[in-house]
Structures are given as C-alpha cells and as structure tokens.
Amino acid sequence: MLSPIASLSLSTLIEKLQSAELRSVDLTTAFMDSIADHDARLGAFVHLDRDVALQQAADVDAKRDAGESQGPLAGIPVAVKDVLCMKGQPATCASRMLKGFVPPYDATVIAKLKQAGAVVIGRTNMDEFAMGSSGENSAFHPTRNPWDTERIPGGSSSGSAVAVAARMAPLSLGSDTGGSIRQPAGLCGIVGMKPTYGRVSRYGLIAYASSLDQVGPFATDVTGAALLLEAIAGHDPLDSTSVNKPVPEYSKTVDHPLAGLKIGVPVEHFAEGLAPDVEKAVRAALEVYKSLGAELKEVHLPHSKYAVATYYLIATSEASSNLARYDGVHYGHRAEKFDSLGEMYEASRGEGFGDEVKRRIMLGVFALSAGYADKYYTKALQVRRLIRGDFDSAFREVDVIAGPVTPTAAFKLGEKTSDPLSMYLSDIYTISANLAGLPGMSIPCGFTAEGLPIGLQLQAAPFEEERLFRAARMYERETDWHTRLPPMAH
Numbered sequence: 001m002l003s004p005i006a007s008l009s010l011s012t013l014i015e016k017l018q019s020a021e022l023r024s025v026d027l028t029t030a031f032m033d034s035i036a037d038h039d040a041r042l043g044a045f046v047h048l049d050r051d052v053a054l055q056q057a058a059d060v061d062a063k064r065d066a067g068e069s070q071g072p073l074a075g076i077p078v079a080v081k082d083v084l085c086m087k088g089q090p091a092t093c094a095s096r097m098l099k100g101f102v103p104p105y106d107a108t109v110i111a112k113l114k115q116a117g118a119v120v121i122g123r124t125n126m127d128e129f130a131m132g133s134s135g136e137n138s139a140f141h142p143t144r145n146p147w148d149t150e151r152i153p154g155g156s157s158s159g160s161a162v163a164v165a166a167r168m169a170p171l172s173l174g175s176d177t178g179g180s181i182r183q184p185a186g187l188c189g190i191v192g193m194k195p196t197y198g199r200v201s202r203y204g205l206i207a208y209a210s211s212l213d214q215v216g217p218f219a220t221d222v223t224g225a226a227l228l229l230e231a232i233a234g235h236d237p238l239d240s241t242s243v244n245k246p247v248p249e250y251s252k253t254v255d256h257p258l259a260g261l262k263i264g265v266p267v268e269h270f271a272e273g274l275a276p277d278v279e280k281a282v283r284a285a286l287e288v289y290k291s292l293g294a295e296l297k298e299v300h301l302p303h304s305k306y307a308v309a310t311y312y313l314i315a316t317s318e319a320s321s322n323l324a325r326y327d328g329v330h331y332g333h334r335a336e337k338f339d340s341l342g343e344m345y346e347a348s349r350g351e352g353f354g355d356e357v358k359r360r361i362m363l364g365v366f367a368l369s370a371g372y373a374d375k376y377y378t379k380a381l382q383v384r385r386l387i388r389g390d391f392d393s394a395f396r397e398v399d400v401i402a403g404p405v406t407p408t409a410a411f412k413l414g415e416k417t418s419d420p421l422s423m424y425l426s427d428i429y430t431i432s433a434n435l436a437g438l439p440g441m442s443i444p445c446g447f448t449a450e451g452l453p454i455g456l457q458l459q460a461a462p463f464e465e466e467r468l469f470r471a472a473r474m475y476e477r478e479t480d481w482h483t484r485l486p487p488m489a490h
C-alpha cells in the first residue's frame with residue numbers, strides 16, 4: 001500500500017510544502033517508508049542514507065520557517081542514478097570496479113539540485129556503467145518492473161525509472177546515451193526526457209560515451225519533467241560541451257498548446273519488428289493529436305537502418321577509451337594476487353568489470369585499432385553525420401517527430417541476457433536522437449492486453465525542449481495514462 005503522501009502528484013506536493021501544510025521532513029519520511037515497503041522486491045536503490053536525506057529536508061524546513069526564499073524544488077525528494085557524483089556518497093555505477101569509491105565533489109547537476117532545494121533521497125540501480133537495456137547488468141542485483149515483477153524495467157536507468165513509477169520518489173535523474181532514460185520510462189509508464197546534447201552539464205557524470213551522454217529527468221507527468229530539467233540545465237564552465245544558451249522556464253509554458261502543430265511520422269519507425277499492440281497505442285495517440293488540430297505528415301529517416309550499428313561502434317569506441325582509467329592504479333578495484341604489473345592490470349580489470357562491459361571494451365578497442373579504425377570508427381562517424389542530416393531535413397517540414405519508444409513492451413527477466421544483439425535492438429528507435437544530439441522524450445500512451453505500459457516518443461530539433469514539453473502536455477491533458485498506478489502500489 002502507498003502512503004497517502006507518496007501517491008500525491010508533484011504539483012500537489014509542491015503546493016502543500018509552499019503553504020506549510022506539509023513539512024519536507026514528513027514528506028521525505030513518507031517516501032523513505034515507501035522505499036522500505038517496496039524496494040526489497042523491486043531493487044531500485046543501491047544506496048540509501050536516511051540521515052543525510054532527512055538532514056537536507058530539515059534544512060529546507062528551517063529555511064522556510066525563517067522566511068528565507070526557497071528554490072523551486074524546495075523540500076522535494078529526488079532519486080539519482082548511481083552514475084552521478086555526489087560529495088561524500090558512494091558512486092559505483094553498479095560496478096564492482098567502483099565499489100568503495102566516494103567522490104570528493106558534487107556533479108554540477110547535483111549542485112544544481114541542492115541549489116533548487118531538492119532533497120537527494122537515494123542512489124538508484126543501473127546497468128553497469130550505463131551499458132544495457134534491461135537493468136540486469138547491475139553487479140549488485142537486477143531491478144524489477146513494478147507493473148509485473150517478472151519483467152525488466154528497461155535500462156540502463158532502471159532504478160531511477162522504477163523509483164518514480166512505484167512512487168518511491170516523486171522525481172529522479174537518469175542518463176541517456178542511447179535511450180537509457182526514454183526506454184525505461186516507456187516500459188515503466190512514466191515520463192522521461194533526454195535533453196539536447198550540451199543542454200545539461202556532464203561534469204561529475206561518470207562517462208560512458210562522452211559524445212552521446214546526457215543527464216535528464218524522470219517524472220510522473222510532463223510538468224514534473226519540465227520543472228526538473230529547468231533546475232539542472234544550463235551552461236557550465238566545467239563542461240566545455242555544455243552550451244551557453246539561456247534556459248527557458250519550461251514549466252511556465254508547458255500548458256500552452258501549440259497551434260498548427262506539424263507532427264512527422266517516420267515510416268521507418270513503424271516497420272518490421274514493431275509489436276502490434278505497441279503500434280496500435282502509438283497510432284491511437286497520433287489520432288488524439290489529430291483531433292486537437294495537429295497535422296500528421298509522413299517523414300523519412302532513410303539512414304535510421306544503420307543507427308544501431310553506428311551507435312555500437314561509436315559508443316563502444318568511446319567507452320573503451322573512457323574506461324581505460326580503471327586500472328587499479330588511477331581508479332578502481334585492485335586485485336590482491338598478481339606477480340607483475342601486467343598481471344595486476346589484467347586481474348584488476350578482469351575482476352572489476354562484468355561481462356557486458358568487457359564485451360563493449362573489446363568491441364571498442366577493435367573498432368579503434370590500427371588497420372580497422374577507418375573501416376569501422378571513421379565510417380561510423382560519417383554515417384552519424386548522415387543520420388543527423390535526415391533529421392535536419394525532416395525538421396524543415398515538421399515541428400516534432402512522433403513514434404514508438406521501443407518495439408515491444410517490457411520483456412521477461414532473463415529473456416535476452418544470452419542474446420546481446422536482440423537486447424541492443426530494444427533501443428532501435430531511441431539511439432538516433434543521441435547520434436544526432438536531439439532532445440527526445442517518452443510519455444505514457446497506453447497499455448498492452450497484459451497491462452504493461454507503452455510509451456510514445458516525441459523528438460524535436462536541437463534546443464527545442466520547450467516545444468517538446470508543450471506538445472507532450474497537449475496529449476497528456478487529453479488522457480489519464482499517467483495517473484495509473486502499478487499493481488504493487490495499490
């Protein structure tokens with residue numbers, strides 16, 4: 001059973017905090033209790049520090065009592081993926097390699113959360129080093145989907161999605177390199193957004209593939225995601241790839257519908273491999289837009305058939321380079337038994353990394369190796385440019401692109417663990433946004449006959465997050481999918 005507080009919407013929670021009807025300490029306690037009730041079964045968290053969370057909440061309450069001005073998320077608990085550094089809290093990326101690592105500094109997004117008054121309630125489980133689509137690659141334990149605990153919640157931000165879907169936190173942060181926010185949001189029936197590359201600082205985000213990684217929000221509704229992005233976005237001198245553009249107040253305009261909205265429907269996203277129940281829900285969502293006056297237009301993304309291959313060359317190449325630092329000397333686990341320096345590296349990396357991470361490193365090292373780099377890595381960069389070109393052409397004709405988030409609803413735990421290629425295909429519709437640097441989001445748009453959530457993906461041109469939120473909210477106002485609670489929460 002959910003406590004009455006944990007089942008309230010984010011906007012109600014904010015109102016109650018602002019009117020002093022509710023104190024952050026009580027609110028935070030209610031969510032911590034919800035974690036205590038449900039997480040043994042769901043496995044969404046890898047680290048909780050009740051005292052630290054309650055102290056942050058008490059500080060917010062004290063400031064409010066003193067009449068001091070408060071940030072927009074003052075007193076609201078936010079769960080964060082274990083890939084983000086927070087001073088004094090362990091950060092493991094759900095890997096044995098980083099067991100015991102306690103960062104001496106805050107990631108910029110964490111510093112911004114604190115500035116906004118948010119309470120960091122806990123650290124969430126994930127696929128090791130953000131490599132995976134099911135949450136099963138965590139070195140600690142898998143995370144389960146609250147709509148059916150025999151099924152995966154998606155990944156790699158598995159715990160952040162489940163924390164929000166099961167109302168163990170009203171908001172959370174994830175990271176998305178190829179779909180890791182949108183895919184689990186879709187499979188868990190909540191809202192997830194990947195911002196434009198450069199919109200949010202990556203400083204203190206433990207790197208997987210630096211040219212693709214972005215941090216973004218999970219929430220139960222579009223307005224919540226808008227509020228959280230507003231809090232974390234913006235230029236950061238500590239991340240040279242963050243872009244110096246003003247951050248619009250997304251939450252202020254989210255309720256303004258877009259007149260004359262043109263929606264692109266990519267034929268390639270409705271092709272072979274798309275489950276009929278997913279297609280039906282997504283097409284029904286497009287009809288809702290039509291009834292609101294939007295124009296639907298077929299668009300083509302001809303190079304999208306190369307997206308998965310391109311992504312797995314670029315992401316693994318960057319990963320093999322980023323993960324070279326975990327050698328047991330600079331960073332990471334050090335083996336106890338070895339006879340030489342070479343053996344020490346070998347044993348440390350062999351013991352510290354899980355199978356999927358090793359597979360990615362080997363693929364990346366191969367794609368970058370002398371004699372092959374031109375054939376693989378350089379070629380992939382060229383195709384990446386073509387994929388971006390497809391989107392540039394499409395966005396000359398339409399305002400947003402809509403389609404499915406994933407080809408199927410949540411699959412069973414263990415179903416794809418021995419077949420990496422079929423696992424990789426779970427991101428077939430989300431990967432292109434990362435390659436092209438675009439913002440994309442997932443919003444709930446229905447359920448399968450078995451009661452599993454289905455997501456609608458919306459994508460826009462770079463830095464058009466405001467338009468994306470407004471378009472998403474237009475649909476959300478007409479439907480009640482986002483208000484449904486998973487069975488375990490009743």
Ligand code: GLN
Nearest residue numbers: 130131132177178179180
């Ligand atoms: N599933 C993809 C991968 O395994 C995407 C992961 C992500 O976005 N972090 O690489």
